[in-house]
Structure formats: structure tokens, C-alpha cells
Amino acid sequence: MATPTPRVRMPATAKAGEVIEVKTLISHEMESGQRKDASGNVIPRKIIKQFTATFNGKEILRADWYTSVSANPYQSFFVKVPETGTFVFSWLDDDGSVYKSEHKVTVG
């Protein structure tokens, strides 16, 4: 499997206190652990199991994902921008890998 690649769509600038929508996508098969391979062996579960969003180091929200989340998981949500700062989004894989995406938003 190619390295899961996160993609985030959000503006680079905002007004102080503005609520903005963040759209995220990460390429990942989200193997549910329900399928069998050609020899009849169960293909083990391997999914992204957690998503976190922080602003200047403080957690905004966290999501625990289970096997019903579709492959190439899409998630959109809302954040507010009190001041210029950096959002960090991270995805935690069952295998312990963490994928991150950082976005600075300037308040002007």
C-alpha cells in the first residue's frame, strides 16, 4: 500500500473568531478485517483508528473511527480561528503510524 497521504482543504486566512470548515481526506484502504484472501485466510484489520485536530497545541476535537468508516476516509468539521496560529491534524493507524498535516492560518 502506498504511504497514506492526507489532504486538507481550509483557507489560509481568516477574520478573528471566524468559523471555518475544514475538509480532510486520507488515502487508506481501511481494511475491515472482514475479508478473506484467495487461500481463505482472514485479511487482518488495518484501519486509521483516530483523528485529532489541534490549534496551537490545544485539542479541538478527536474522532475514533471503526471499521464502518469508508476507505479513503473523508471527514469535514468546523474550527474557529481566535488568532493567527497553526492547526495540526493527525491520523493514527492501527499499526502505530501517525500521519500529520499542518496548516497555518493568518488572522488579518
Next chain:
Amino acid sequence: MSGSLTASTRRDFMMFAAAGAALTLLPLAASATPQQVTDEIKKLYADKKLADGKIKLDLPSIAENGLVVPLAFEVESPMTDKDFVKAVHLYSEGNPVPQVASFFFTPLAPKAAASIRIRLAQSQNIVAVAEMSNGDVFITRKEVKVTIGGCGG
């Protein structure tokens, strides 16, 4: 018949292999049940009254493709330090596993809302439970019919 044996056995083998491949994609486990969802909710909120209201849960009434079904929710709340949505739990009554996703919000989140895409193994109810910072718990459910391969679900 004997002249085209090779071609027809090759075709049969391809159909068998395709059917085999399709079969491997079907879930192994029995599906979750409404009772399992109730039990999961009880694990978290056994002593709570599950009230109606506050939760807006959007799902198509009929999902054309069970692999990618859009789900959106929003829970009414001022989202202040003193009054915010702590958690939203999503459950499936008909997939192999009852939990779909759990969201944990902080007062830094302007809305207790999110959109995701989920897999649905069959027509079923999706249940959403929201826990507020003051301990109140709300519940709602939505039925989704799933059409797979053109057959009614």
C-alpha cells in the same frame, strides 16, 4: 462442444474466479443487531435517560452504493466552556461491528458537527447518541435502505 472446450473452460474459470473474488468481499461475521447497539450504549450510559432532540442526523434514505454513504450530524449547543457537547457516538444496527465512530469535542470546537462517509453492509438503522457537558444524553436514529447491484435492499 469439444472444439471450444478450452475457450469455455477458460471463461468458466474466469467467472468462477470473479465470483470467488466477489465472495471474499462479503462480510464474514454475522451482523450486529439492534440489541448489540443498545448494549454498547448501555456500557456508556446505563444510568442515563436517553432523550429526544438536539441531534440532526443526515443520511440518505436510499444509498445507491453501500461502500460510500455520506453521514453528517450536528448537535445543538452553544459550545461554550460551561455548556458544550462532550461526545457524539454513532452506531450501526446491521454492520458486523456496532460502533461506527465516536467524536469528542472541546469548547474550542465551534460546532458539534462533522461529516464522514461510511460503509453499510445492508439496509439498517444508524443510531446517534450525544453526551452534553452537563451529563444530559440525547439519542436519534435514521433508517437507510441500501441498494447493492441494483437489487432492492
